Amino acid sequence: MARAGLTTERLVSAGAQLADEAGFEAVTASALARLFDVQVASLYSHVKNTHDLKTRIALLALDDLADKASEAVAGRSGKDALVALANVHRDFAIAHPGLFAASRYQLDDAAAAASGGAKIARMMRAVLRDYGLSALDETHAVRLLGSFFLGFTTLELGGGFSHSAPEPVASWLRSLDAIDAVLQTWPRAPDTA
Amino acid sequence: MARAGLTTERLVSAGAQLADEAGFEAVTASALARLFDVQVASLYSHVKNTHDLKTRIALLALDDLADKASEAVAGRSGKDALVALANVHRDFAIAHPGLFAASRYQLDDAAAAASGGAKIARMMRAVLRDYGLSALDETHAVRLLGSFFLGFTTLELGGGFSHSAPEPVASWLRSLDAIDAVLQTWPRAPDTA
DNA sequence: TTGACAAACCTAAATGCTTTAGGTAAAAAC
DNA sequence: GTTTTTACCTAAAGCATTTAGGTTTGTCAA
Numbered sequence: 001m002a003r004a005g006l007t008t009e010r011l012v013s014a015g016a017q018l019a020d021e022a023g024f025e026a027v028t029a030s031a032l033a034r035l036f037d038v039q040v041a042s043l044y045s046h047v048k049n050t051h052d053l054k055t056r057i058a059l060l061a062l063d064d065l066a067d068k069a070s071e072a073v074a075g076r077s078g079k080d081a082l083v084a085l086a087n088v089h090r091d092f093a094i095a096h097p098g099l100f101a102a103s104r105y106q107l108d109d110a111a112a113a114a115s116g117g118a119k120i121a122r123m124m125r126a127v128l129r130d131y132g133l134s135a136l137d138e139t140h141a142v143r144l145l146g147s148f149f150l151g152f153t154t155l156e157l158g159g160g161f162s163h164s165a166p167e168p169v170a171s172w173l174r175s176l177d178a179i180d181a182v183l184q185t186w187p188r189a190p191d192t193a
Numbered sequence: 194m195a196r197a198g199l200t201t202e203r204l205v206s207a208g209a210q211l212a213d214e215a216g217f218e219a220v221t222a223s224a225l226a227r228l229f230d231v232q233v234a235s236l237y238s239h240v241k242n243t244h245d246l247k248t249r250i251a252l253l254a255l256d257d258l259a260d261k262a263s264e265a266v267a268g269r270s271g272k273d274a275l276v277a278l279a280n281v282h283r284d285f286a287i288a289h290p291g292l293f294a295a296s297r298y299q300l301d302d303a304a305a306a307a308s309g310g311a312k313i314a315r316m317m318r319a320v321l322r323d324y325g326l327s328a329l330d331e332t333h334a335v336r337l338l339g340s341f342f343l344g345f346t347t348l349e350l351g352g353g354f355s356h357s358a359p360e361p362v363a364s365w366l367r368s369l370d371a372i373d374a375v376l377q378t379w380p381r382a383p384d385t386a
Numbered sequence: 387t388t389g390a391c392a393a394a395c396c397t398a399a400a401t402g403c404t405t406t407a408g409g410t411a412a413a414a415a416c
Numbered sequence: 417g418t419t420t421t422t423a424c425c426t427a428a429a430g431c432a433t434t435t436a437g438g439t440t441t442g443t444c445a446a
Contacts, residue, residue: 003411003412003413003422003423003424004423004424005423006423006424028402028403028404029403029404029405030402030403030404031403038423038424038425039424039425039426040403040404040405041404041405041406041407041424041425041426041427042423042424042425044404044405044406045422045423045424046423049404049405050403050404050405104347104351106351106352109356112356113356136359137367139357139358139359139364140363140364140367140368140371143345143348143354143361143364143368144341144345144364144368144371146344146348146353147340147341147343147344147345147347147348147368148337148340148341148344149344150340150343150344150347150348151339151340151341151342151343151344151345151347152336152337152340152344154297154340154343154344154347155336155339155340155343158297158299159299160339161336163302163305163306164332165332166329166332168336170333171332171333171336171337174330174333175333175336175337175340177380178333178337178375178379178380179375180380181375181378181380182371182372182374182375185374185378186371187370187371187373187374196394196395196440196441196442197394197395198394199394199395221431221432221433222432222433222434223431223432223433224432231394231395231396232395232396232397233432233433233434234395234396234397234398234433234434234435234436235394235395235396237433237434237435238393238394238395239394242433242434243432243433243434
């Protein structure tokens with residue numbers, strides 16, 4: 001009988017597509033085997049186990065996101081770069097909900113460090129550099145930004161905004177305005193609270 | 194043989210505890226049955242299915258969080274109230290990671306509206322009222338706040354901050370300072386961008 | 387007290403996903 | 417053209433979900 005031509009790469013790629021179409025939780029060895037019309041056990045020659053498979057999909061997602069972010073911020077600076085970087089996150093989450101979910105799959109330290117996630121963090125720092133914060137405040141700001149990106153897209157995708165006006169994108173842009181504003185006048189330690 | 198005394202409430206309560214100890218994904222019908230030393234099928238007299246079980250745990254988590262939030266903001270106003278509300282979220286996530294995960298379990302619209310989640314949103318609005326925003330901007334601010342709370346705690350719990358100084362709590366407080374600052378001077382539509 | 391009813395729990399069985407062990411056949415390498 | 421590697425297989429065990437239908441236990445009324 002003809003061979004399916006399985007490869008680790010093909011499995012990961014098909015898994016990524018499946019994630020976007022049916023949700024990351026639908027990515028199972030069984031589902032992939034059905035897709036390739038192959039016995040489930042055959043997959044285990046190409047991936048160690050489902051954790052391995054999911055990890056690879058997560059890394060793919062992070063690299064993809066990092067690439068898009070890199071393109072988006074190229075040639076931009078200041079608020080322009082900030083908004084571009086932000087929109088890459090939100091657009092990616094909307095276009096690829098499965099990969100976005102995958103990007104939050106828990107990675108072991110080694111994998112995380114080498115992933116596109118680290119690259120994204122570096123890009124955030126680069127974008128923030130224009131605001132002239134101290135190194136410490138830059139770290140705080142990276143965390144604030146990352147939290148907002150993740151939280152907002154998670155809530156929007158989960159339908160958390162769907163039962164109240166206005167459109168999510170309006171709040172998204174307005175919040176970015178606010179974040180830009182606060183980065184420009186980053187408050188000193190609030191002994192004046 | 195003696196009866197285990199199963200109840201929907203007991204199952205949900207045990208499930209909540211199990212979630213905190215072993216993770217929300219470890220909450221399965223089988224695991225609960227083992228805990229109560231009962232056949233798995235016996236659970237199905239008390240919960241419809243695992244989705245029902247998880248939904249109930251999610252509602253418990255949201256109600257718990259809403260109660261704690263209510264206590265925390267009582268008698269406070271302005272930034273004081275904001276920080277108190279924020280800390281309830283973060284403290285809850287740290288003390289009850291399983292319940293926190295459960296609180297993000299996808300609820301159907303009906304359940305969501307009647308849940309503690311809606312109550313928390315109302316409390317956020319109340320806290321924001323002190324800043325004197327327009328109704329529309331208040332909605333934007335609610336979404337910004339919610340996104341930050343969710344995103345930050347998710348990242349912190351997931352270990353996203355664990356490989357760089359400083360301590361997460363420093364960034365948390367600093368970000369809250371920043372958010373308080375931006376709420377006080379909420380930027381007009383940025384035609385002056 | 388007894389008898390009936392509901393609630394609590396059971397066994398059995400089907401279905402689906404994960405993983406390991408060990409085998410066969412096709413493609414690649416020499 | 418034989419050897420070796422790689423792709424894929426069968427078989428089987430383990431565990432989770434869910435349904436169907438049966439038995440026991442507690443309760444409440446006649």
